[in-house]
Amino acid sequence: MPDTRTLGSRLPVLGLVSAELRMGVRAPGVRLLAFGAALMGWSVGGGAGRGSGASAYAAGEAAWQWLGLVIILWFSLTAVRDHAARTTAIFWSKPQPTERIVLARFAGTLGLALLALLALFIGAAASHLRAAGSLAGFGAFGIQYLRAAWVLAFAGALAYALGMLANSAIAGALAALYWVLTLAGRDYLAKVYFPAYTQNAVTYLLLAGALVCLTALFHQRRRRGAAPAALWASVGLPLLLLGFGLSLRHSLLTEHDPMVRTSQILDTMQRQTLSLRERSPGFTLPGQGGAPVSLSDYPGKVLLVALWSPASPDAGLVLTRLADMQARYGARGVQPVAVCISEDQGAATTFAVGHGTAYPIVSDWGAHFAAKPADMSPVAAAHELTDFPTIVVTDRRRRVREVLRGTEALDPDRLSRSVEARLQEEPR
Amino acid sequence: MDVRVAGLRKEYEGGVVGLHGVDLEINDGIFALLGPNGAGKSTLMSILATLLDPTRGTATVGGFDVRTQKEQVRSILGYLPQDFGLYPSLTVFETLDYIGLLYNMRDPAERRRRIEEVISQVNLTAEASKPVGQLSGGMKQRVGLAQALINSPKLIIVDEPTAGLDPEERIRVRSLLAELGGERVILLSTHLIEDVAAVADRIAVLYKGRIRFVGTGDEMRDAVRGKVWEAEMEPTALREARKGWVETGLQRIGSKALLRVVAENCDLPHARSAEPTLDDAYIWLMRGDQDDA
Numbered sequence: 001m002p003d004t005r006t007l008g009s010r011l012p013v014l015g016l017v018s019a020e021l022r023m024g025v026r027a028p029g030v031r032l033l034a035f036g037a038a039l040m041g042w043s044v045g046g047g048a049g050r051g052s053g054a055s056a057y058a059a060g061e062a063a064w065q066w067l068g069l070v071i072i073l074w075f076s077l078t079a080v081r082d083h084a085a086r087t088t089a090i091f092w093s094k095p096q097p098t099e100r101i102v103l104a105r106f107a108g109t110l111g112l113a114l115l116a117l118l119a120l121f122i123g124a125a126a127s128h129l130r131a132a133g134s135l136a137g138f139g140a141f142g143i144q145y146l147r148a149a150w151v152l153a154f155a156g157a158l159a160y161a162l163g164m165l166a167n168s169a170i171a172g173a174l175a176a177l178y179w180v181l182t183l184a185g186r187d188y189l190a191k192v193y194f195p196a197y198t199q200n201a202v203t204y205l206l207l208a209g210a211l212v213c214l215t216a217l218f219h220q221r222r223r224r225g226a227a228p229a230a231l232w233a234s235v236g237l238p239l240l241l242l243g244f245g246l247s248l249r250h251s252l253l254t255e256h257d258p259m260v261r262t263s264q265i266l267d268t269m270q271r272q273t274l275s276l277r278e279r280s281p282g283f284t285l286p287g288q289g290g291a292p293v294s295l296s297d298y299p300g301k302v303l304l305v306a307l308w309s310p311a312s313p314d315a316g317l318v319l320t321r322l323a324d325m326q327a328r329y330g331a332r333g334v335q336p337v338a339v340c341i342s343e344d345q346g347a348a349t350t351f352a353v354g355h356g357t358a359y360p361i362v363s364d365w366g367a368h369f370a371a372k373p374a375d376m377s378p379v380a381a382a383h384e385l386t387d388f389p390t391i392v393v394t395d396r397r398r399r400v401r402e403v404l405r406g407t408e409a410l411d412p413d414r415l416s417r418s419v420e421a422r423l424q425e426e427p428r
Numbered sequence: 429m430d431v432r433v434a435g436l437r438k439e440y441e442g443g444v445v446g447l448h449g450v451d452l453e454i455n456d457g458i459f460a461l462l463g464p465n466g467a468g469k470s471t472l473m474s475i476l477a478t479l480l481d482p483t484r485g486t487a488t489v490g491g492f493d494v495r496t497q498k499e500q501v502r503s504i505l506g507y508l509p510q511d512f513g514l515y516p517s518l519t520v521f522e523t524l525d526y527i528g529l530l531y532n533m534r535d536p537a538e539r540r541r542r543i544e545e546v547i548s549q550v551n552l553t554a555e556a557s558k559p560v561g562q563l564s565g566g567m568k569q570r571v572g573l574a575q576a577l578i579n580s581p582k583l584i585i586v587d588e589p590t591a592g593l594d595p596e597e598r599i600r601v602r603s604l605l606a607e608l609g610g611e612r613v614i615l616l617s618t619h620l621i622e623d624v625a626a627v628a629d630r631i632a633v634l635y636k637g638r639i640r641f642v643g644t645g646d647e648m649r650d651a652v653r654g655k656v657w658e659a660e661m662e663p664t665a666l667r668e669a670r671k672g673w674v675e676t677g678l679q680r681i682g683s684k685a686l687l688r689v690v691a692e693n694c695d696l697p698h699a700r701s702a703e704p705t706l707d708d709a710y711i712w713l714m715r716g717d718q719d720d721a
Binding site for chain 1: 530534
């Protein structure tokens with residue numbers, strides 16, 4: 001007998017998942033996808049001076065946007081694979097319950113998708129390592145990997161459910177329409193519609209789970225005969241749907257989103273103005289760990305309030321400049337505070353981990369995509385934001401002394417001169 | 429072990445009727461379903477394999493109802509459909525391992541033992557590590573048979589197992605089926621009478637969704653005994669002589685032609701009675717002048 005191995009465990013579902021993985025890693029299409037993903041990661045992950053955070057963030061964006069579309073098509077085809085491979089009659093005449101086969105196929109395909117995602121992040125990390133020459137802040141790649149992973153899980157579940165329930169790859173591919181809408185419709189859609197935003201992770205993971213349960217229950221329903229449906233699917237579906245509904249409701253009731261509702265607190269922040277020698281607009285926003293951070297937490301400090309966007313190519317650079325300022329002048333009472341203006345409330349954490357920042361990076365949860373920076377959030381409006389990044393330099397009494405915008409804000413000499421001037425005025 | 433079918437009717441969407449109230453009782457041994465394309469053989473097999481639900485009537489396999497006790501039926505069933513595919517990237521061994529999992533064979537050691545047995549049974553031991561995509565058509569057919577055997581089924585359904593195979597492979601598959609007979613039911617569908625003659629214990633002839641004959645090969649031949657005629661004639665007379673007869677063969681013998689027909693009476697010149705074959709019986713049963721209403 002030749003050297004052969006049986007598929008692992010006594011649990012059939014794990015054996016079936018192993019078979020899916022085994023088939024997938026051998027398939028030329030999957031290998032090509034992994035190679036393409038690695039190349040994509042390599043192309044977006046490099047760039048000297050950007051920091052791990054920016055590199056990881058770019059990889060994450062590429063992953064959910066483009067790999068997401070490929071994954072949708074892949075799951076759509078997986079849903080109708082038996083028809084294409086003419087395996088329907090053989091496989092579905094076996095006693096293995098439909099629910100288990102549906103789950104195993106989903107899990108196996110998701111496993112392969114996560115391997116392709118891993119290839120993308122390895123490509124990005126390698127590219128960044130080559131450019132930066134350091135492994136500092138590589139935890140940011142892990143965070144972004146997880147973020148992209150749940151987005152792909154949802155994308156896959158949506159395509160898989162549509163494809164299997166309608167028994168058509170075209171129906172599965174309809175999920176791609178949703179994807180394109182979220183890519184193109186940032187101006188018009190409420191934030192809750194975007195699976196890629198960290199604050200929506202739980203909502204969409206619950207929905208993904210519900211979709212898998214729904215597929216397990218209703219795909220080839222007549223195949224069960226008089227046998228009852230699997231408990232995990234029949235109990236899981238209502239529970240997951242309930243969780244999804246509650247999570248959605250929570251998002252709609254608590255988010256600040258011009259498309260749905262606005263927060264009174266943020267509306268109040270918006271009523272502030274930015275004027276030289278006047279008190280700098282204040283805010284209370286969540287920091288990396290979620291704890292609120294206010295400018296009033298830093299009395300008597302020379303503040304460098306940086307408003308930046310992770311989508312900007314200079315996102316990593318401005319954080320590096322702030323870190324440099326803190327290293328040089330921190331002991332003399334200079335305090336940087338970075339305000340991340342992004343619809344994704346997890347972006348700030350990625351950059352904070354990637355840059356290993358010792359100063360607070362707060363997340364502007366009132367941000368909504370807009371063509372003009374000042375329209376993006378109440379905090380941005382209060383700061384009359386025109387360019388990313390913008391650094392507001394205050395004196396020790398938090399009065400605005402200088403506003404550096406765009407390239408000026410990134411110029412280390414310009415920034416140093418401004419800080420030095422404040423320190424000369426008020427050494428302590 | 430038995431398979432019982434009573435009043436089985438299958439109507440497809442659009443009103444096409446695949447089976448018109450079929451009754452059958454099948455016991456251990458090889459039971460052949462014979463009939464032309466569209467006779468309803470695959471419909472009947474799909475119903476017994478739990479892949480299709482009948483519109484009316486009942487079917488049980490080993491006492492289990494194919495409509496309501498599908499999982500129990502599938503557990504004792506091995507099914508090789510006519511048109512099937514397998515994952516080309518999996519090896520023969522891996523394919524059978526995967527099928528073993530679909531049969532809920534949880535113990536890896538037991539699965540391995542059965543895989544080795546069936547691989548040996550279908551004579552594919554040397555190909556066990558080859559990807560299925562690299563096998564010839566005949567070898568794939570044998571993998572198909574192996575996957576239907578892995579759970580030691582009580583009912584094996586094989587739909588046109590020799591279609592498209594070269595003569596050597598056809599004989600090999602046929603011999604394998606003959607070896608498998610015993611304390612189980614093998615339901616074989618074919619339109620090749622030579623397959624039936626070689627292996628079947630009992631035969632049912634289906635035509636347009638109805639049973640036209642059920643019995644042994646000898647009984648089928650007996651159905652036309654005394655009705656088979658051979659007449660030798662000049663080839664030039666052949667065109668005129670063939671008109672209006674149920675013809676079952678035509679041979680050239682030297683400069684003469686030997687026409688074989690089935691009929692109650694034969695008034696062809698020099699006609700003589702001949703020993704019936706299954707071909708004669710089949711063609712006689714397929715003649716269109718019977719009442720199908």
